[in-house]
Amino acid sequence: MKLYVYCLAEGVDEWSDSLRGIASAPIRPLKTGNFSLLVSDFAGDAVLVNRENALAHAAVVQSVLNLTTPLPFRFGTLVTQQQLEEYVRARREALETKLASVRGCVEMSVKIIYDPTSTDASLRDEEAREKPGTAFLSEKRREILGSEARTAEAKQVAAWLETKVAELVKETRVNANPTNKMVLAAAHLVTRETVEQYRARLNEVQHERPELHFLVSGPWAPYSFANIDLEFKTQFGVS
Numbered sequence: 001m002k003l004y005v006y007c008l009a010e011g012v013d014e015w016s017d018s019l020r021g022i023a024s025a026p027i028r029p030l031k032t033g034n035f036s037l038l039v040s041d042f043a044g045d046a047v048l049v050n051r052e053n054a055l056a057h058a059a060v061v062q063s064v065l066n067l068t069t070p071l072p073f074r075f076g077t078l079v080t081q082q083q084l085e086e087y088v089r090a091r092r093e094a095l096e097t098k099l100a101s102v103r104g105c106v107e108m109s110v111k112i113i114y115d116p117t118s119t120d121a122s123l124r125d126e127e128a129r130e131k132p133g134t135a136f137l138s139e140k141r142r143e144i145l146g147s148e149a150r151t152a153e154a155k156q157v158a159a160w161l162e163t164k165v166a167e168l169v170k171e172t173r174v175n176a177n178p179t180n181k182m183v184l185a186a187a188h189l190v191t192r193e194t195v196e197q198y199r200a201r202l203n204e205v206q207h208e209r210p211e212l213h214f215l216v217s218g219p220w221a222p223y224s225f226a227n228i229d230l231e232f233k234t235q236f237g238v239s
Helices: 051-065 081-090 092-102 121-129 132-168 192-208 228-236
Strands: 002-010 028-032 035-042 105-114 171-175 182-191 212-220
Touching (some): 002 051, 002 081, 002 092, 028 081, 035 051, 051 212, 105 132, 132 192, 192 212
Antiparallel strands (some): 105 182, 105 212
């Protein structure tokens, strides 16, 4: 029998039976020193990736977030109790430092979308004048230049956004690899007390760039700032 691990937290000594986890299994806190690891028993070698299981995982982590600040594990983490306890013993100091850095905070997510119809008209005109034999090369050139322009725009928007929210954000993770529609996706670590102020600030700055559309979500547990998954996988080589 393996354990499915949801998150690590402090001060969660008891758990209500009203909320169940993966496969409707009861949740229990596994105490290891000052830490509580929220786990449930799992009979199998892999967790099915579906909406029901994803929502069950998220619900447990979100319930812990209502009590304290958790360090979430990646969806699908299965381990033995011995592996879990060894991991906590080996990484205790690092885990204490990480918890201290996110304590009292939540993660806010913001995605910025732009209008994909704003293309380079001069490139399109040039392509229209090309002979059929060179149309393919022209199209590739347009794709490359368009990608470079989107990357430059993403970096500019990321820098602009940082100046607008810096005083309200403790830490930032930015994915500035733009697609046809999305300029960037950012995760911000924000104290619980300043969440509404953060939302209001984003609402204000949107008016400065009307060509951009903001999708804001949260508060979430600090998934982007936990770094548990990589450490755990490196130590034990488990999924």
